Amino acid sequence: MGMTMTQKILARAAGKESVKAGDLIMADLDLVLGNDITSPVAIHEIEKMNVEGVFNKDKIALVPDHFVPNKDIKSAEHCKCVREFARKNDITNYFEVGEMGIEHALLPEKGLTVPGDVIIGADSHTCTYGALGAFSTGVGSTDMAAGMATGQAWFKVPSAIKFNLTGALPKDVSGKDLILHIIGMIGVDGALYKSMEFTGPGVASLSMDDRFTVANMAIEAGGKNGIFPVDDKTVEYLKEHATREYKVFEADADAEYDETIEIDLSKLRPTVSFPHLPENTHTIDEIHKDGDVKIDQVVIGSCTNGRISDMRIAAEILKGRHVAKGLRVIVIPATQAVYMQCLEEGLLKIFIEAGCVVSTPTCGPCLGGYMGVMAAGERCVSTTNRNFVGRMGHVDSEVYLASPAVAAASAVKGIIACPEDL
Amino acid sequence: MDNAKGHVLKYGDNVDTDVIIPARYLNSSDPAELAEHCMEDIDKDFTKRMNKGDIIVAAKNFGCGSSREHAPISIKASGISCVIAETFARIFYRNAINIGLPIIECHEASKGINDGDEVEIDFNTGIITDITKGTTYQGQAFPEFMQKIIAAEGLVNYINESKK
Numbered sequence: 409m410g411m412t413m414t415q416k417i418l419a420r421a422a423g424k425e426s427v428k429a430g431d432l433i434m435a436d437l438d439l440v441l442g443n444d445i446t447s448p449v450a451i452h453e454i455e456k457m458n459v460e461g462v463f464n465k466d467k468i469a470l471v472p473d474h475f476v477p478n479k480d481i482k483s484a485e486h487c488k489c490v491r492e493f494a495r496k497n498d499i500t501n502y503f504e505v506g507e508m509g510i511e512h513a514l515l516p517e518k519g520l521t522v523p524g525d526v527i528i529g530a531d532s533h534t535c536t537y538g539a540l541g542a543f544s545t546g547v548g549s550t551d552m553a554a555g556m557a558t559g560q561a562w563f564k565v566p567s568a569i570k571f572n573l574t575g576a577l578p579k580d581v582s583g584k585d586l587i588l589h590i591i592g593m594i595g596v597d598g599a600l601y602k603s604m605e606f607t608g609p610g611v612a613s614l615s616m617d618d619r620f621t622v623a624n625m626a627i628e629a630g631g632k633n634g635i636f637p638v639d640d641k642t643v644e645y646l647k648e649h650a651t652r653e654y655k656v657f658e659a660d661a662d663a664e665y666d667e668t669i670e671i672d673l674s675k676l677r678p679t680v681s682f683p684h685l686p687e688n689t690h691t692i693d694e695i696h697k698d699g700d701v702k703i704d705q706v707v708i709g710s711c712t713n714g715r716i717s718d719m720r721i722a723a724e725i726l727k728g729r730h731v732a733k734g735l736r737v738i739v740i741p742a743t744q745a746v747y748m749q750c751l752e753e754g755l756l757k758i759f760i761e762a763g764c765v766v767s768t769p770t771c772g773p774c775l776g777g778y779m780g781v782m783a784a785g786e787r788c789v790s791t792t793n794r795n796f797v798g799r800m801g802h803v804d805s806e807v808y809l810a811s812p813a814v815a816a817a818s819a820v821k822g823i824i825a826c827p828e829d830l
Numbered sequence: 831m832d833n834a835k836g837h838v839l840k841y842g843d844n845v846d847t848d849v850i851i852p853a854r855y856l857n858s859s860d861p862a863e864l865a866e867h868c869m870e871d872i873d874k875d876f877t878k879r880m881n882k883g884d885i886i887v888a889a890k891n892f893g894c895g896s897s898r899e900h901a902p903i904s905i906k907a908s909g910i911s912c913v914i915a916e917t918f919a920r921i922f923y924r925n926a927i928n929i930g931l932p933i934i935e936c937h938e939a940s941k942g943i944n945d946g947d948e949v950e951i952d953f954n955t956g957i958i959t960d961i962t963k964g965t966t967y968q969g970q971a972f973p974e975f976m977q978k979i980i981a982a983e984g985l986v987n988y989i990n991e992s993k994k
Contacts, residue, residue, distance in 0.1 A: 445856050445898065445900075446897065446898065446899065448859050449859045449899050449900070449903075452859065453986050456986050456987075456990070457986050457989060457990060458989075458990050474856075475856075475857060479857070480857055482857035482858055483857045486857065486859070529897075530897055530899075531896075531897055532895065532896050532897040532921055534897075546897040546921050547897060547921060547924060547925075548897050548898075548899035548902075548921060548924060548925035548928060548929075549899040549925075550899060550925065550928035550929060550984065550985050550986060551924060551925075551928060551985075553986065554985060554986075554989065596844055596891060596894060597844070597890055597891035597894065597917065597919070600891065600917060600919070600920065601920050627921075630891060630894065630919060630920070632920055685844060775848070775853035775856075775896070776848075776852065776853050776854060777853055777854070777856075781854075794846075794848065794895060794896075796846045796848040796849065796895060797846075797848070797849055797871055797872065798848060798849065798852055798871040799848050799853075803871050
């Protein structure tokens with residue numbers, strides 16, 4: 409019986425000829441990641457372990473990005489803990505404020521994640537690197553600690569759902585609409601414990617940034633990982649960003665899948681997830697039919713949609729327009745490089761002239777940390793990834809998940825809208 | 831592992847880690863401080879109405895969302911002795927085992943047990959008894975190595991102990 413792409417990567421990392429769904433394996437890790445919220449807990453755990461230092465100072469990435477620049481004294485203490493651990497262990501890939509970006513945008517940009525890698529990160533959106541053909545999955549702080557100490561982690565080999573993509577996305581429809589559509593279809597536990605393997609002729613039409621967005625939200629369907637095949641676009645991206653050698657894996661032709669779901673990209677419409685679950689999806693046409701949804705805030709950014717193409721899409725819509733009166737619009741380029749590119753391409757000027765604020769990279773508003781916390785009764789259209797109760801602030805506030813195009817159009821109209829409505 | 835016994839606090843599908851421990855408290859990693867805010871955004875009286883040893887029973891996909899280990903830490907530190915659910919989100923499942931919070935999957939128990947029922951769980955057999963109703967359910971018993979991790983109060987102690 410053949411193996412899925414994920415199973416082949418895991419077999420290699422476990423030093424086995426083959427694995428099958430349900431096998432318990434011990435795999436070698438190529439990268440272990442943590443941020444300013446999860447790393448302090450992991451550091452506390454590793455200090456309790458009878459180990460000398462870390463397994464490999466080059467294979468650990470520590471990225472303070474959630475509550476930095478420090479939002480309060482307690483956050484400052486957490487960041488200090490991470491910084492001191494990084495210094496003590498001479499961690500190569502520690503990213504201080506000024507170099508850091510949102511982890512899942514930063515690490516691929518720095519060439520730290522390549523095809524065939526096995527990556528764990530103490531952040532649930534670690535699944536993002538599947539866009540590059542790596543196996544990568546979110547874990548907790550204790551797994552991170554054990555990973556930093558031993559360079560290994562145990563896994564139950566997942567079965568998989570195959571998403572066969574055909575056609576190409578229409579104008580103003582993006583990877584975000586695709587993944588929201590999928591989550592709406594299978595539900596927030598539709599891929600529980602499973603791999604989501606994206607394949608088919610439609611993959612070629614998706615940009616790398618679209619693929620990062622899709623893989624990023626695999627966890628919102630309960631998935632263990634999301635993964636794309638390596639093609640010309642991947643290779644081109646790697647040429648630009650990575651120097652490390654990599655290994656390309658392909659699913660076997662006779663690989664077994666729990667199910668195959670066919671998706672014609674050309675049929676997709678701008679899609680929005682209503683409160684309070686990512687599976688509560690509505691197309692823009694359904695939303696228009698049901699009446700206006702008035703909003704108070706828009707956030708454009710995050711590990712899901714803070715990359716340069718997201719910024720370009722938002723800027724194209726906001727150019728020469730102004731945000732609706734009374735609306736707060738927060739734009740957050742995900743990394744320093746994206747920020748710089750926005751500056752060079754004149755996008756920052758467009759955002760500021762349109763009445764947006766532009767922030768240094770941070771996860772802040774996505775999880776109700778800071779930089780856009782909401783009051784009772786307020787509504788936000790956000791390009792982030794979760795719309796749970798209280799996610800962005802007060803338990804009676806609401807988050808509507810959408811693409812950068814929908815977020816920017818909504819910013820102009822003051823209600824949920826898409827570029828066609830302008 | 832000892833049995834768990836206590837009264838049930840019952841919840842529905844998709845109890846996410848943001849409601850278990852909201853991000854506004856994640857500037858702390860102190861278990862006692864996190865416990866004060868456990869379940870705050872889904873049940874603001876949780877800490878008032880629970881007693882040490884009580885049991886959470888929920889439906890599908892408990893612990894979905896963020897990988898924050900603060901979620902199982904806050905539940906364990908609050909004094910909850912076990913979480914029963916129809917299914918758990920995978921990162922939460924791993925985290926709970928790793929920090930030594932007993933959890934058990936059982937579809938029927940999740941459906942049959944009501945809020946306030948007194949329940950006992952035998953971790954060696956996976957048998958869940960609803961003492962109030964006089965019904966029993968067969969949950970999934972932990973493999974031996976997982977029982978040892980939980981008994982050692984988590985993966986780190988387990989690794990340390992196994993090295994001795």
